[in-house]
Amino acid sequence: MGNPKAFLTINRKEAGYRPVLERIEDFGEVEQTLNTEDRMLQASRCMDCGVPFCHWACPLSNSMPEWQDALYKGKWQDAAELLARTNNFPEFTGRVCPALCEKSCVLNLQGVPVTIRENEAAIVERAFQEGYIKPNPPHTRTGKNVAVVGSGPAGLATADMLNRKGHCVTVFEKDELPGGLLRLGIPDFKLNKKIIDRRIRLLEAEGVVFKNNVDVGKDLTTDDLLGGFDAVCLSTGAGQPRDLPIEGRDLEGVCFALELLRQQNRLVRGVDIPVEERIRIEGKHVVVIGGGDTGSDCVGASVRRKAASVTQIEILPMPPKDVNPNTPWPLYPNILKTSSSHREGCTRRWSLATKRFLGDADGRLTGVEVTDTQTGAVERLPADWVFLSMGFVHPVHEGLLDALGVTYDARGNVAATTASKTSVDKVFVAGDAYSGASLVVRAIDSGRRAAQAIHTYLKNS
């Protein structure tokens, strides 16, 4: 610990966001960066606590105090190496992680935690810039072949870890490019897709093979999968969205959130989407149902697409603003979260249950009828588009998972032992397909665990 009193003398300083009026005109990342001196000073605020709750809260068990110290002392390469020991992709978590670590930072007792997430992003970006991160393929190969199905953060982490052990890894992805929800769910204004491309190039240079546009179970049969590989990791995500089967659900204009977000991510990449398939939001009233992160991403996308109004509704009451006695420090607090998208212009409403969708004679959505769960009052919100953002129930069963015959748990996720092993011989599972919809950081952790289990299995088989 370089400066034991820095937490007393140096204030928390966030890099902040680009001005609203500027950022809503494009899909560039909204978050800014601090200069090097300020960044190192921010790292000096780490108190190197005897019990580092940040480390405890991080699913990856990142060694925050160690790399804050290295960063404070300007030892960027050491910091990057310490970070890479526990986190395969700090450039993703450094941008999109809700930073469970910061909520548990002892300085958060005063509401001014160390800027751990931003520091992480700064370290990894510097490491790429200075060339500390370069292809490091294994010296020898084991001759074992592993198929990873799904290229989200869980699949990428599994592939990375197994490739380092010398196994030959092929990642199959049904979409046109790897990345999973990083690529086609999370908007560019939170995560620029060049960041994913850079990591994929590195993994390829290290020997991981990517096969895109392959829907495993359809384009590659389960017999070919099980026959052609010594082990398989299912990292197919939790792709089954929660539906709202009420009156008017079939009206034109009621969509799942990912229909908007996948299209938007493709548009930003320059994909030519036929005009008749485009979700045309300009000048329209948008209602986003679901108060979580996916809903917030729909808000940001709709604002950038120049909606006439954007309203986000949530069935639960508004959570407390600052402190929630039910989730005291060092737990992750269940309090009101206001994202950068919320600050760009939307109305947030709480305690509203959606009763039915209203439409015109042509079958086109015109509004949403809602009831206030506290007062019983009924209200009609004008809506040309509704984006259903109420989470995901479990992985998609039809196709690959049913064809393999894996067992599901009570929630419909792929059941597995603690060693990530499913009920089918040589088939393992990682990420949201196992846990249900969660976070990037948890998906990476799950991928690392599955890789360890697969490596042990391959060694013993």
Ligand SMILES: Cc1cc2nc3c(=O)[nH]c(=O)nc-3n(C[C@H](O)[C@H](O)[C@H](O)COP(=O)(O)OP(=O)(O)OC[C@H]3O[C@@H](n4cnc5c(N)ncnc54)[C@H](O)[C@@H]3O)c2cc1C
């Ligand atoms: C809109 C949105 C925003 C989010 N924002 C954040 C955030 O800011 N921070 C955060 O931490 N988390 C966020 N999350 C959650 C996070 O993205 C997920 O928890 C994480 O991506 C899960 O990783 P995964 O690898 O398990 O699955 P996924 O990322 O879902 O990847 C699964 C991949 O498997 C592929 N696949 C499925 N079936 C097959 C098949 N049969 N053959 C071949 N490929 C197949 C899919 O096409 C997909 O690419 C967000 C989620 C959404 C939906």
